[in-house]
Amino acid sequence: MKNKFLIILSGGLDSTVCAYLAKNESKYMEAITFDYNQRHKIELKKAKKIAKLLKINHTIIKIPTGIFQNSSLVDKNISVKKNKISTK
Template sequence: MTETVVVIYSGGMDSFTLLHLARARGYRVHALSFDYGQRHVRELECARQVCEALSVPHKVIDIRALSEVMAGSALTDAVDVPEGHYEEDNMKATVVPNRNMILLSLATGYAVTAGAVAVWYGAHGGDHAIYPDCRPEFVEKMDAVCQVANYEPVKIEAPFMGSDKGAILAEGLKLGLDYSRTWTCYNGRDRACGVCGSCVERLEAFAANGVSDPLPYEVET
């Protein structure tokens, strides 16, 4: 019998690749997205369109009511989005307090409801410098907790944990994926800014693979 996994699907390039990887490996996929008040909420529309085209079950959970306990991030509040690379200290302004623990907990509940064996999310090696909830230790401990939190054990898996964004893109290119159907920029404007940490890392990934990013940018790339 085909196993089911819940993929936390933001609409960005990492989770887009992860969604397709799960399907390529033969899993039945349920996609789960979250509206937590992120200024780049347009990523959710990308997620909706992709899931609709693939006929993948997709739920968008509105958790904006939690904004008062997830405050202070440049992704959710009136704080300037920092520019530069993820390894720079100023990028800590993009950390949303306890975000992944909250999202993984909710996704685990949905996994039990959907009869899924695991929750997949797109944490990867490039996130380790800034985001504590994307590091191996966090994933290991969340996995241990979620396997005993219910009568039905649910695994927490981050298949890209040992990969950087360039390697993730390489995997997606092998699958023939169209990255114009993703949104990565932390600013939710008409065009990607090209200078925030998320854009910089994305552009580096495309350059490392010798291909052009299909998204339009505000700055020349």
């Protein structure tokens, strides 16, 4: 049986590396990206570009806007929390 992969492609470095490695393992690959009305629309553009470069089918799934309404992911008026992590 041939390997088949479904990659969640965010447009970031981690998912890009995973997509590239999976592409080397199989010709049968699909990518999906979630559009949740994120602040950083560049992620969607990058995901499209990466899928095109790797020659893989790419589907963008629109998530209803209200799901993340109280999140800094979608609302620029909500600041991103910054926490210090102890390395001790």
